[in-house]
Amino acid sequence: MPYRATTEDFQFLFDHVIGYDQIAATDLFTEASPDMAQAVLSEAGKMCEEVLAPINRNGDLTPAALKNGVVRTSPGFDQGYKAIADGGWIGMAADPEYGGMGLPLTLQTAVNDMMSASCLSLQLCPLMTQGQIEALEHHATDEIKALYLPKLITGEWAGTMNLTEPQAGSDVGALSSKAEDNGDGTYAITGQKIFISWGDNDITENVCHLVLARLPDGAAGTKGISLFLVPKLIPDADGTPGARNSLRVVSLEHKMGLHGSPTAVMSFEGARGWMIGEPHKGMAAMFTMMNNARLGVGVQGLGAGEGAFQQALDYALERKQGRSPIENGSGTIADFADVRRMLTQMRAELYAARSMSMSLAMAIDMHRATGDAEWKARAALLTPIVKAYGTEVGINVSNMGVQVHGGMGFIEETGAAQYFRDVRVTAIYEGTNGIQAMDLVGRKLMDGGEAAFRLLDEIESGAEAARGQHPIMAEAVWSAAETLRETTEWMTEQTDMQDRFAGAVPFLMGFARVLGAHFHLKSAIAEGGKGKRTELARFHINRLLPEHASSLAQARCGAAGLYTLSTEDLAS
Structure with missing residues (x-):
C-alpha cells in the first residue's frame, strides 16, 4: 500500500497555524520564503514516496547483520541513503559555510517527519548525523569543523x-x-x-x-x-x-x-x-545534540504513526465484511462506527502531534534568528512535550492500526505490526518519556511556570477569539486551559520534587491534550468554520480533550499514595 507524503498538512500548518511567515521575515532566513518551503516539501515528499517507502519492509524482513566484523545493511538501503544524501536532505539546516543549505529547522523537521513515515529504520541514520553536525557547529574547533562538517553534511560520513x-x-x-x-x-x-x-x-x-x-x-x-x-x-x-x-x-x-x-x-x-x-x-556539548534528537525522536514517533494510519485506512477502505450500517455506505469496514472512531482518532492525534512539533521547530528557528529569550523558553518548554507526546501518539496509533486490520493485523505479512514494533523504542531512547515528564515539571518549571503561563495565555486568547464562530469548542478549550493553569500553579508550589515527579507523566499528557486542542481550534478558525479540519477539530475537542481532566487530576495526587503498598505487597 503506497505511502502518501503529508505535504498538504505541512503547508496548512505553515500558512495558517504556526505562522511560518515569521521565520521567512527574519534576516537569517530571508531566502526561505513560503514558496521555497512549498518546493522543498514537494521534492522531499516525492523522494519519500518513490524511494524510501518501497524499501521499508526490506529492513524488517532482511535485518542489518554483522558479518566478519562488517555491518551489512538491508537491501535497498544503500540507494535510499544515496537519495537522501544526494538530495541535500541531511544538511538542510546546516551552516552554508561548510556546505549546508542554512534552511530553517522547521523545514528539516517536516522532511524528517515524512522520512520517518516512509522508512523509520533508515531515517535514524541521517537524524543522528544532523545532531552531530549541530553539536560540532556549536562546540568544535575551527579545524575540526573544517575537516568533518563538509563530509557529514554531504552524507559521505x-x-x-x-x-x-x-x-x-x-x-x-x-x-x-x-x-x-x-x-x-x-x-x-x-x-x-x-x-x-x-x-x-x-x-x-x-x-x-x-x-x-x-x-x-x-x-x-x-x-x-x-x-x-x-x-x-x-x-x-x-x-x-x-x-x-x-x-x-x-x-x-x-x-x-x-x-x-x-x-x-x-x-x-x-x-x-x-x-x-x-x-x-x-554533557553541555552533548545536550546540543540530544535536544535536537529529542525533537527528531518525537517526529519519528508521529511519522511512524502516519505510516501506520495510512496503511490502516487503505485496508479499511478495501476490506468488505458484513452489511454496511449506514445509508449509501461503501460496504467496507470503514462504515462501522468503531472502525471510523479509530481512524478519526488516529488522524486527530497525528495532526495535534505534528502541530506541536512544527511549533517547537519554529520556536528554535525564531530564537536562533532573533535571540529573543522568550522563544528560547518556549522551545525549552515544548521539547519534552513533543518528544513524549509524539512518541506516545506513534505507539497508540500504530497499535490501533493493528486493531483496524483485525486478525490480519496480527499476521506479519500485512506489515501492520512492523509499525508498532519499530516505533515502540521511541518512547525509550533519547531519554525515556518518564524522564521527559520529570524534566517538564522540574527544570522547565524552574521559572515559576512563566513560559507555561505565557503559552496558556495564548491558548485562552485564541479560545476567546473563537467564541463567535465556534462557541462550544472555544469554551471547552478555554475551560481546559484554566484547569491546566491551576495544575501548573499546583506543580510550581510543590517543594518536594517527588510530589511533582509522581504526577509528571499525566501532567505532560494533560498538557499535550490541551495544546493539541488549541491547534485544532486554530485550524478550524483558519478554515473558515467548515471543512475537514473543522470536523477533525470537533472530534478532538469533543472526544479526546476531556481526557485532560483525569490526567491533571492524577497529576495533583502527589507521591505519598505510590508508596503505601510495599514492593512485597505488589508481589503478593
Whole structure:
C-alpha cells in the first residue's frame, strides 16, 4: 500500500497555524520564503514516496547483520541513503559555510517527519548525523569543523552518539569510559557503549562517533564528563579516511523492531579521539545534540504513526465484511462506527502531534534568528512535550492500526505490526518519556511556570477569539486551559520534587491534550468554520480533550499514595 507524503498538512500548518511567515521575515532566513518551503516539501515528499517507502519492509524482513566484523545493511538501503544524501536532505539546516543549505529547522523537521513515515529504520541514520553536525557547529574547533562538517553534511560520513553503558543506563554520570591525554592534542578513549544506533554501516565511507568519557581528573557524576570525536577511520588533513581506529562493533542487538537500523555494542580500545568543547563539560556539548534528537525522536514517533494510519485506512477502505450500517455506505469496514472512531482518532492525534512539533521547530528557528529569550523558553518548554507526546501518539496509533486490520493485523505479512514494533523504542531512547515528564515539571518549571503561563495565555486568547464562530469548542478549550493553569500553579508550589515527579507523566499528557486542542481550534478558525479540519477539530475537542481532566487530576495526587503498598505487597 503506497505511502502518501503529508505535504498538504505541512503547508496548512505553515500558512495558517504556526505562522511560518515569521521565520521567512527574519534576516537569517530571508531566502526561505513560503514558496521555497512549498518546493522543498514537494521534492522531499516525492523522494519519500518513490524511494524510501518501497524499501521499508526490506529492513524488517532482511535485518542489518554483522558479518566478519562488517555491518551489512538491508537491501535497498544503500540507494535510499544515496537519495537522501544526494538530495541535500541531511544538511538542510546546516551552516552554508561548510556546505549546508542554512534552511530553517522547521523545514528539516517536516522532511524528517515524512522520512520517518516512509522508512523509520533508515531515517535514524541521517537524524543522528544532523545532531552531530549541530553539536560540532556549536562546540568544535575551527579545524575540526573544517575537516568533518563538509563530509557529514554531504552524507559521505555518518555520525553517531555514544552515551549509554551497560552499568549506567539513563544515569550517564555513572559511565566508566576513560580518556587519557596522548600529549599530541588527541586522547586515547577506552570503554564499552551499548545501544548505539547506526554504530556502523557499509553505505558511508566513514562513521564518526561522539563519545562521552572521563579524564583522569574528572569529578564523579556528570560534571566530570568530557566529549570526544572518535572516527572509525582516521582522516588525513585533506579529509581522506586512512588508518582504522582502535574501535569495533562487538555485536548487534536483536531487537523488537527497527531491524533495518543496526544497533551496536561498541568497544573503544585506546581509540584516538579529539576533544569537543571544554574538559569536563561534555554533557553541555552533548545536550546540543540530544535536544535536537529529542525533537527528531518525537517526529519519528508521529511519522511512524502516519505510516501506520495510512496503511490502516487503505485496508479499511478495501476490506468488505458484513452489511454496511449506514445509508449509501461503501460496504467496507470503514462504515462501522468503531472502525471510523479509530481512524478519526488516529488522524486527530497525528495532526495535534505534528502541530506541536512544527511549533517547537519554529520556536528554535525564531530564537536562533532573533535571540529573543522568550522563544528560547518556549522551545525549552515544548521539547519534552513533543518528544513524549509524539512518541506516545506513534505507539497508540500504530497499535490501533493493528486493531483496524483485525486478525490480519496480527499476521506479519500485512506489515501492520512492523509499525508498532519499530516505533515502540521511541518512547525509550533519547531519554525515556518518564524522564521527559520529570524534566517538564522540574527544570522547565524552574521559572515559576512563566513560559507555561505565557503559552496558556495564548491558548485562552485564541479560545476567546473563537467564541463567535465556534462557541462550544472555544469554551471547552478555554475551560481546559484554566484547569491546566491551576495544575501548573499546583506543580510550581510543590517543594518536594517527588510530589511533582509522581504526577509528571499525566501532567505532560494533560498538557499535550490541551495544546493539541488549541491547534485544532486554530485550524478550524483558519478554515473558515467548515471543512475537514473543522470536523477533525470537533472530534478532538469533543472526544479526546476531556481526557485532560483525569490526567491533571492524577497529576495533583502527589507521591505519598505510590508508596503505601510495599514492593512485597505488589508481589503478593
